[in-house]
Amino acid sequence: MNHVKKYGIVLAFVWPQLGFAEEIDVTMHYVGPTEGQVWLGVQQGIEEANLQGGFLGQKYQLEVVEPEALETTDIETVLLLATDDEFTMKVAQTDKYAAVPIINLNSTSDKLREACLPNLFHVTPSEQMRADALAQWQEKNPDKPAKAQSWHQDFVKFAARQLNSRFEKNQGEEMSDDAWAGWAGTKMIADSVVQTMQYDAAFMLNHLKTDLVFDGQKGDNANFRENGQLRQILLLVDNDNKILAEAPLRGFKGGLDSLGKVTCK
Numbered sequence: 001m002n003h004v005k006k007y008g009i010v011l012a013f014v015w016p017q018l019g020f021a022e023e024i025d026v027t028m029h030y031v032g033p034t035e036g037q038v039w040l041g042v043q044q045g046i047e048e049a050n051l052q053g054g055f056l057g058q059k060y061q062l063e064v065v066e067p068e069a070l071e072t073t074d075i076e077t078v079l080l081l082a083t084d085d086e087f088t089m090k091v092a093q094t095d096k097y098a099a100v101p102i103i104n105l106n107s108t109s110d111k112l113r114e115a116c117l118p119n120l121f122h123v124t125p126s127e128q129m130r131a132d133a134l135a136q137w138q139e140k141n142p143d144k145p146a147k148a149q150s151w152h153q154d155f156v157k158f159a160a161r162q163l164n165s166r167f168e169k170n171q172g173e174e175m176s177d178d179a180w181a182g183w184a185g186t187k188m189i190a191d192s193v194v195q196t197m198q199y200d201a202a203f204m205l206n207h208l209k210t211d212l213v214f215d216g217q218k219g220d221n222a223n224f225r226e227n228g229q230l231r232q233i234l235l236l237v238d239n240d241n242k243i244l245a246e247a248p249l250r251g252f253k254g255g256l257d258s259l260g261k262v263t264c265k
Contacts, residue, residue: 023057023058023059024053024056024057024058024059024193024197024199025058025059025061026049026058026059026060026061026077026189026190026193026199027060027061027062027063027076027077028046028060028061028062028063028077028078028080028186028189029062029063029065029073029075029077029078029079029080030042030062030063030064030065030079030080030081030082031064031065031066031067031070031079031080031081031082031083031087031091032080032081032082032083032105032106033082034064036178037173037175037176037177037178037179037182038082038105038106038178038179038181038182039082039182040167040171040173040179040182041105041167041175041178041179041180041181041182041183041184041185041186042062042080042105042182042183042185042186043062043170043171043182044166044167044170044171044179044182044183044186045182045183045184045185045186045187045190046060046061046062046186047170048166048183048187048190049186049187049189049190052190052191052194053190053193053194056194058190058193058194060190062186067083067087070091071096075097075100075201076199076200076201077189077193077199077200077201077204078100078101078102078103078189078201078204079091079097079100079101079102079103080103080105080185080186081102081103081104081105081106082105082106082182083106083107084107085107085109085111085112088102088104088107088112088120089112089115089117092115092117092119092120093117097119098118098119099119099201099202099205100119100201100202100205101119101121101201101204101205101208102119102120102121103121103122103123103185103189104120104121104122104123104124105123105124105178105181105182105185106124106178106181107122107124108124108125108126108127108130109126109127110126110127110128110260110262113126113128113227113228113229113260113262114227114262115227116226116227116228116262116264116265117228118209118228119205120228121208121224121228121230122228122229122230123181123184123185123188123230124150124177124178124181125148125150125229125230125232125234125259125260126229126260127260128259128260128262129148129229129234129259129260130148130234130260131148131260132247132258132259132260133148133234133236133247133248133259134146134147134148134236136247136248136249136252136258137236137244137245137247137249140249140251141244144238144244145238145239146236146237146238146244147236147237148234148235148236148237148247149177149234149235149236149237150177150180150181150232150234150235151175151176151177151179151180151235152235152237152241152243153168153174153175153176154242154243155218155235155243157219158217158218158219159215159217160217160218162217163175163183163217167179167183180216184214184216184222184230187214188208188212188214188216188222189204191214191215192204192207192208192212192214195213208224209224212224216230216232218232218233219233219246220233220256225257225261225262226262226263226264227262227263227264229260229262231256231257232256233246233247233248233256234246234247234259235247247259
């Protein structure tokens with residue numbers, strides 16, 4: 001499905017609301033590097049959000065915030081972080097951001113997930129998710145080494161081919177795990193605004209926790225676990241960088257929750 005058809009479907013979904021919808025200006029705040037794959041993914045997400053939003057009177061912009069300026073910055077919708085674990089944890093535990101969704105775009109740390117912070121969401125897979133995916137593969141294929149990835153430039157199912165094509169055309173590079181995370185973290189917010197016509201931070205926080213249905217171009221609609229981790233398939237790739245399979249593999253109980261599930265106390 002090309003992007004015109006895709007956005008046509010989204011437009012049809014919200015068409016009954018268009019007659020009385022007011023113009024919406026959404027600002028997403030971002031702390032992190034302004035180069036590299038995460039950044040390119042965020043840029044791709046903003047570009048697609050504005051393409052889709054153009055039909056609906058919605059405009060999206062990204063405001064880059066320096067870490068030292070964050071304390072004096074008001075977050076109206078979401079805070080995207082591509083920072084180290086210590087900074088991410090500190091921000092998520094700050095009272096000022098208790099009602100703000102904070103999206104971790106880059107860290108795979110299990111400790112961040114085990115903290116079960118109510119406002120912290122993790123788009124990139126955890127270390128344990130990757131380990132569980134590899135364990136499933138090795139149980140069925142003990143003599144075939146592999147690595148677990150969240151994305152691959154040759155992935156074609158679930159409209160992944162089209163996303164890879166759009167990204168390479170617009171950003172001039174192949175899409176990696178980090179780029180997918182940047183794109184997904186940004187695009188899920190824009191899609192949520194389209195679906196709900198709301199962009200207040202407190203509303204968005206509750207929406208992400210309870211009602212998110214996001215098409216990450218990876219099959220089953222993605223949503224967040226209790227500990228803030230995004231449920232998603234992982235790709236198993238061999239030493240020649242060829243896709244071998246998708247985890248969870250058939251025969252393992254728990255579906256997506258067989259990969260790195262953490263129970264919050």
